[in-house]
Amino acid sequence: MKDLTSRLTFAAPSRRQFIVGAGTVLAGAALSAPAIAQSSEVTIISNIGDAGQRGVLQKIADAFSKESGTKVTINNMDHEAHKTAIRSYLVVGAPDVCFWFSGNRMKAFVKRGLFDDISDLFEKEGYQKPLGQTAGAVTVDGKQYGLPLAGLLWGMFYRKDVFAEKGWTPPQTMDELFALGEKAKSAGMVPVSMGTKEMWPAAGWFDHMNLRINGLDKHLELMDGKMAYTDPALSPVFDKWQEMIKAGMFSPNHTSSGWEQAAAALAQKKAAMMDLGGFIKYGFPADQVNQIGYAPFPEIAPGLARYEDFSLNSVHVPAKAKNKQGARDFLAFFYKPENLGAFIEAESGVPPRNDCPPSNDPLVNAAVQSLKSVAGSAQYYDRDTDPDMAQEGLKAFQEFMVKPERRDQILQRLETTRKRIFKS
Structure with missing residues (x-):
């Protein structure tokens, strides 16, 4: 957390009761x-x-x-x-x-x-x-x-009634997420609802993967242009992401759907989980918002401190x-x-x-409680890096989710952009 203009170590706020509503x-x-x-x-x-x-x-x-x-x-x-x-x-x-x-x-x-x-x-x-x-x-x-x-705390959202009905529990590890994905597909559901029409949801998934594999300092080095997009440290991030794509973990034709349509799929019980912020509730009918549950993004590297996207x-x-x-x-x-x-x-x-x-709002209270165990936070890919770099990154991550076989060309293109923008 060298740059406090965009990254915070979160201290959970105290919340005193107000008499005036x-x-x-x-x-x-x-x-x-x-x-x-x-x-x-x-x-x-x-x-x-x-x-x-x-x-x-x-x-x-x-x-x-x-x-x-x-x-x-x-x-x-x-x-x-x-x-x-x-x-x-x-x-x-x-x-x-x-x-x-x-x-x-x-x-x-x-x-x-x-x-x-x-x-x-x-x-x-x-x-x-x-x-x-x-x-x-x-x-x-x-x-x-x-x-x-x-502030918006990002994480994995699900329907509490669906999980209760099927006896599912929110995955705490990536292996558990893959296992849940198989159960969801067997039930005729998409494991992870995703809409990348606006592109930034794919970048959010990258954030979580990188934070869980490389930690906050490495992630911030990349955001600050100090790490190459071809650095070997990013290989396991894209390896695991590609594995998920090949396993059919995400919504098909996700480039045609915005985040609101993806959230609606979760609300309609067509998907098991979704990675988003608390505004996911706008994809739900008002009388079903109380069914939204929150869980942190699963652990990938055992023992790594928990870092999250907390955007303001x-x-x-x-x-x-x-x-x-x-x-x-x-x-x-x-x-x-x-x-x-x-x-x-x-x-x-x-x-x-x-x-x-x-x-x-119970989702806000859940976020406040969850933030107490967060070791540090980034904001979000397109907020943490240079705007021109972010624009290329958003396009690249969406493209990777559609054509993961283009990975090398995509990362080389990002690296060329990084060198031009950060002059290194």
């Missing part, structure tokens, strides 16, 4: 508002896909407007389209506030001078204490360039924002523990600050 905190009069500058408008670009969470953000914005007299305009964008659009609007037509990702995805814009240094807000509001080590996810060279939002989203003030003070005022209001807690609760995220209200 999330439903009442959104009324502006119930809050002691921060000092708010009078200004005409604060514009926000949101990449939030869930309608429920968008609704919570709108309520917070409305409460802020009522309290301050400042108009707040929220422009919602498709999550995937936003990944491309942000590269343009941060340069021309920047909003006052935008949602993004922490770690190296954030750092790439910091290096280009496109995110504002908000260390003044951090100090004024005293965020360091409630955030602890999660502050590192938005810190570059000792300065803060955003506020961390919900973030919110920022663009360097070219027109109303930087208004943006800070809004963020101070938005980031009050009650408001932030209500916003995060809508997406089953793990709160970044330790004084948010306790969650009503």
